[in-house]
Each structure stands twice: as C-alpha cells, then as structure tokens.
Amino acid sequence: MDVIPYFLSGLILGSIYGLTTLGLSLIFGVLRVVNVAHGSFVMLGAYAAYFAFILWAWPPFATALLAFAIGALLGYLVYIGVIKPLNKAGELNVLVALFALGALIAEIARLLWGPDFVGYRWNIGSVEVAGLQIDISKLAGAVLALAIALSLDLLLRRTYFGRSIRAVVQDPVGAMVVGINVDRVFAASAAIGIAITTVGGVFLTLFIPVGINPYMGGPYTLIGFVIAVLGGLGSLLGAYTAGLLLGVIESLGFYAFSVAGFAEPSEMALFLEFALLLLVLLFKPTGLFKL
Amino acid sequence: MALSLQQLSSGYGRLQVLFGISLEVPAKSIISLLGPNGAGKSTTLWTVMGVVRPWEGRILLEGTDATRVPPHRKVELGLALVPEGRRLFPEMTVEENLLMGAFTKRAREKVHDTLEFVYALFPRLRERRRQRAGTMSGGEQQMLAIARALMSRPKVLLIDEPSAGLAPKIVSDLFQTVKRLKEEMSVLLVEQNVAAALEISDYSYVLENGRIVLQGRPEELAANEHVKKAYLGV
Numbered sequence: 093m094d095v096i097p098y099f100l101s102g103l104i105l106g107s108i109y110g111l112t113t114l115g116l117s118l119i120f121g122v123l124r125v126v127n128v129a130h131g132s133f134v135m136l137g138a139y140a141a142y143f144a145f146i147l148w149a150w151p152p153f154a155t156a157l158l159a160f161a162i163g164a165l166l167g168y169l170v171y172i173g174v175i176k177p178l179n180k181a182g183e184l185n186v187l188v189a190l191f192a193l194g195a196l197i198a199e200i201a202r203l204l205w206g207p208d209f210v211g212y213r214w215n216i217g218s219v220e221v222a223g224l225q226i227d228i229s230k231l232a233g234a235v236l237a238l239a240i241a242l243s244l245d246l247l248l249r250r251t252y253f254g255r256s257i258r259a260v261v262q263d264p265v266g267a268m269v270v271g272i273n274v275d276r277v278f279a280a281s282a283a284i285g286i287a288i289t290t291v292g293g294v295f296l297t298l299f300i301p302v303g304i305n306p307y308m309g310g311p312y313t314l315i316g317f318v319i320a321v322l323g324g325l326g327s328l329l330g331a332y333t334a335g336l337l338l339g340v341i342e343s344l345g346f347y348a349f350s351v352a353g354f355a356e357p358s359e360m361a362l363f364l365e366f367a368l369l370l371l372v373l374l375f376k377p378t379g380l381f382k383l
Numbered sequence: 384m385a386l387s388l389q390q391l392s393s394g395y396g397r398l399q400v401l402f403g404i405s406l407e408v409p410a411k412s413i414i415s416l417l418g419p420n421g422a423g424k425s426t427t428l429w430t431v432m433g434v435v436r437p438w439e440g441r442i443l444l445e446g447t448d449a450t451r452v453p454p455h456r457k458v459e460l461g462l463a464l465v466p467e468g469r470r471l472f473p474e475m476t477v478e479e480n481l482l483m484g485a486f487t488k489r490a491r492e493k494v495h496d497t498l499e500f501v502y503a504l505f506p507r508l509r510e511r512r513r514q515r516a517g518t519m520s521g522g523e524q525q526m527l528a529i530a531r532a533l534m535s536r537p538k539v540l541l542i543d544e545p546s547a548g549l550a551p552k553i554v555s556d557l558f559q560t561v562k563r564l565k566e567e568m569s570v571l572l573v574e575q576n577v578a579a580a581l582e583i584s585d586y587s588y589v590l591e592n593g594r595i596v597l598q599g600r601p602e603e604l605a606a607n608e609h610v611k612k613a614y615l616g617v
C-alpha cells in the first residue's frame with residue numbers, strides 16, 4: 093500500500109547519502125585514512141548552501157560549484173598540513189589529528205554562525221510520482237548526485253589521472269615504480285574527496301529545511317562510515333550503491349516502526365543500519381559490492 | 384656508463400643496511416648483484432630507484448647526478464624496476480597493467496609499439512591480456528612484472544630476483560628472455576640463483592652484509608673458492 097512512496101523517498105535520500113560518502117571512500121581507498129572529520133565538511137557545505145541562498149539567493153546547485161572549490165582547497169590544505177606530515181608517524185596519529193580538526197571546524201562554525209539551527213526552503217514545485225508528491229528540488233538533487241557518482245567513476249576508469257589513482261589504491265609502491273607521482277595523487281584525492289563531501293553537504297540541505305547547525309556533522313560521519321564499509325572501502329560505485337540501500341532501509345524502517353508504533357522510529361532505523369553493518373562485517377567483510 | 388653507484392649508503396629508519404656500495408653498469412650489458420638473504424640486494428635496488436632515500440654517496444644515470452631524484456622522475460629519465468614482490472595492480476587486467484607501465488610522457492607516445500614488443504617477447508601475456516593480474520600464476524606474474532617495466536622504455540632495467548618461486552624450466556626461459564634485452568638496454572640483475580645468473584652476466588658483484596665483498600667476470604667468480612662454497616654448493 094503506502095510502501096512505494098517510502099521506498100521512493102528512501103532512494104532519493106539514499107542518492108544523497110551515496111554522494112556524501114564518495115569522498116570518504118575515495119580518501120580511504122587512496123590514503124588509507126578514515127576521514128573522521130567528514131561530518132564537519134558536510135556541515136560547511138550545508139552552511140555554504142544556506143548563506144548563498146539567503147544572502148545572494150543562489151540556488152543550491154550553483155552553490156555546489158563554489159562548495160566544490162572551497163572543499164578542494166580545504167582538502168588540499170588538510171593533506172599538506174595534517175595527513176602528509178603525520179602519516180609517517182602512523183595511522184592513529186592521523187586519525188586523532190583529523191578528529192581534532194573536525195571538532196575545531198565545528199567550534200569555529202559555532203563562533204562565527206552561532207549554535208542555533210538554521211535552514212532555508214528552495215521551492216521550485218513538485219511532481220507526482222506513484223501517488224507521492226516529490227519536490228522537484230529533491231528529485232533533481234538525487235539525479236545530480238547519481239550523475240556526479242557516475243562521472244567520478246568514469247574519470248577513474250578512463251583517464252590517465254584516474255588510472256593513476258586506481259593504481260595507488262591497488263599498490264602504492266607499484267604505482268611509484270611505474271612513474272606515478274604518488275604524493276600528487278594523495279594530494280589530489282584528498283582535495284577531490286573533501287570537495288565532494290562538501291558538495292554532498294550542499295545537497296543535503298534540500299532534505300533538512302531546519303537542520304543546519306555547527307554540530308550536525310556527527311551523524312553523517314557515522315552514516316558515512318557505515319555506507320563506506322557496506323560498499324567496500326575504496327570502491328566508489330559500491331559506496332554510492334550502499335548509500336542508496338541505506339536510504340531505503342532508513343525510510344522503510346521508519347515506515348515499519350511508525351506502523352508498529354512501539355519505538356522511536358528514527359532511532360530504530362539507525363539500529364537497523366548498524367545491524368546490517370554488523371551482518372556484512374561478519375559475513376562479507378570486504379563489503380557488499382567489492383569487485 | 385649507463386648507471387654508476389658511488390659509495391652509496393642507505394637503510395630504514397636508524398638501521399643502516401648499505402655501507403658504501405660502488406658498482407658500475409655499462410651500456411648494453413647485464414650486471415648481476417649476488418648475495419645471501421638479507422645482504423641488502425633489494426635495498427640497493429630500492430635506493431637506486433629512489434623509493435628508499437640514499438644517506439650518502441651518489442647515483443649517476445648516464446653520467447648525470449640523480450641521487451636525489453624522486454622515483455617518478457627517474458622513470459622519466461630511463462630507469463625501471465621489476466621490484467621484489469612484483470607489485471602488480473591485482474584488480475587490473477594484464478593489458479591495463481602494461482598500459483600503467485607506460486605512464487610517463489616519454490613512454491605514452493610510443494605505447495602501441497612497445498606493447499607489440501612486449502607481447503612478442505612474452506606471447507603468453509597476449510593470450511592473457513584480459514585476465515586480472517591477481518589471478519595469474521606466479522610465473523605469469525613475473526613475466527608481467529618484467530613486461531610492465533619494459534613498457535616505460537628503460538635504458539637501465541633493475542630486476543629483483545626474477546627466479547624466486549619459479550620452476551627451473553620457467554627460470555631458464557625467463558633468463559633467455561632477459562639476455563635478449565641486452566640488445567636494447569642495460570640490466571642490473573639481483574639473484575640468489577647464482578649459477579643461472581652467472582651464465583648470462585657480463586660482470587658480477589657479490590654483496591654481503593651491505594658491502595661488496597667480491598666482483599669479477601662470471602668465469603672468475605665461478606672459479607673463486609668462496610663463491611663455490613657459499614653459492615654454488617660445490
């Protein structure tokens with residue numbers, strides 16, 4: 093009966109989840125670093141969308157370009173300033189430093205923009221799909237997110253630059269000896285990864301009309317981590333597909349638990365996600381979609 | 384001289400492995416570097432390639448100082464390494480691995496000719512071109528590792544223990560192939576299979592505990608008492 097609309101809205105939200113996780117997955121695949129500051133870059137993207145909309149009336153898809161540029165610059169700086177100097181000292185050091193960086197970014201955001209929840213609504217009409225009114229903005233966001241995921245995958249497969257990234261993922265020393273500048277690949281991957289994460293934050297605002305806040309990033313780090321592991325860390329299309337799956341599970345889980353009415357549905361949806369993660373880790377630790 | 388090492392020292396962290404190694408690789412020759420496990424043979428090749436940082440001494444490539452040149456620039460200058468452990472890209476096909484070997488600008492321009500050249504050298508690789516590298520047999524992977532290094536059109540090829548883990552018949556085929564490479568380039572060959580290496584070498588060095596302890600033409604080394612006892616088992 094009412095399942096189809098929930099499924100559809102799950103797919104749409106999942107597409108955005110998939111997009112936000114691409115960057116996490118790319119950074120892990122290339123640099124072998126879990127970007128635990130992930131959520132803070134999602135948050136920066138969300139604020140970019142908010143301010144560009146209320147100050148200059150920019151539609152979020154235009155802001156996405158700006159957010160990509162900002163994210164790329166920040167990603168490059170994070171590589172040069174944090175990951176590169178600490179990598180020799182060990183992964184744990186990088187992890188701790190990124191965690192601290194994430195917290196620092198959130199605190200700076202609070203100082204600059206205050207602790208309150210803000211948001212905006214970009215209304216460009218809606219269409220009826222399977223008996224469900226869907227905002228065109230959300231639908232367009234989902235389609236664009238898919239397009240970005242596919243283009244990134246194509247970039248990795250078809251260009252020399254993309255192949256050099258794949259080579260570093262598969263064997264960094266092998267990449268070095270065939271003449272790839274591995275340091276440059278690291279820097280570029282951090283830049284692209286965080287750029288896409290920031291763009292994901294912009295897209296996310298289409299779904300959270302009052303949910304922008306300096307500390308909003310935390311859950312997205314968590315969800316991003318679940319998605320990236322489900323998809324097989326380092327596998328981009330895997331991450332995207334796992335994002336879709338998670339969106340659907342979240343939406344259907346929410347539906348099921350609202351009908352059942354015995355628990356807080358959104359918390360239970362989160363429970364479902366982690367239960368799935370646990371099952372995957374137990375039975376297919378390389379992820380659902382690893383080639 | 385295609386490649387010369389002058390008093391080269393290096394190591395890992397604080398552990399010094401190489402203590403002032405000097406050796407010369409003339410143009411169009413096969414030079415072998417022999418020695419027991421842990422002597423520092425692989426470390427020598429990693430250091431020449433620039434993957435391991437040299438501590439002291441100099442590396443000259445065709446007479447030009449290349450001591451501090453990073454690996455990707457060395458490939459551009461004409462140095463290629465078939466590393467210990469092969470270091471293939473396991474999820475890529477044979478042909479994709481070969482194309483990665485031609486990553487540098489210089490090699491990219493001639494990639495089709497070079498591909499034909501390595502397929503002619505290793506027909507097996509042509510048959511397997513669509514197979515994923517990670518699923519190939521040890522011997523096939525070794526061929527692919529050599530072929531991938533050749534794709535960069537090197538002037539000096541460094542090969543680390545191509546015989547490791549391979550059946551004797553495959554080893555002798557592989558060594559015949561290496562010998563043919565001499566027409567096009569210089570080879571610095573690291574080997575533990577001393578008898579096989581001496582057969583195709585023009586000149587050899589013996590490395591023990593990070594120092595060159597012996598050197599000479601193959602027939603001189605084969606006649607040396609120490610080499611006979613320690614490496615040839617006679």
Ligand SMILES: Nc1ncnc2c1ncn2[C@@H]1O[C@H](COP(=O)(O)OP(=O)(O)OP(=O)(O)O)[C@@H](O)[C@H]1O
Pocket residue numbers: 395398400418419420421422423424425426427467575
């Ligand atoms: N990555 C590393 N970190 C620390 N020590 C290392 C590393 N690689 C090699 N070593 C040490 O350096 C020494 C020389 O090693 P190397 O691999 O160069 O020897 P080898 O002559 O190639 O030996 P084999 O014939 O077994 O391959 C050894 O004592 C080894 O333990």
Ligand SMILES: [Mg+2]
Pocket residue numbers: 424425426467543
């Ligand atoms: Mg070795």
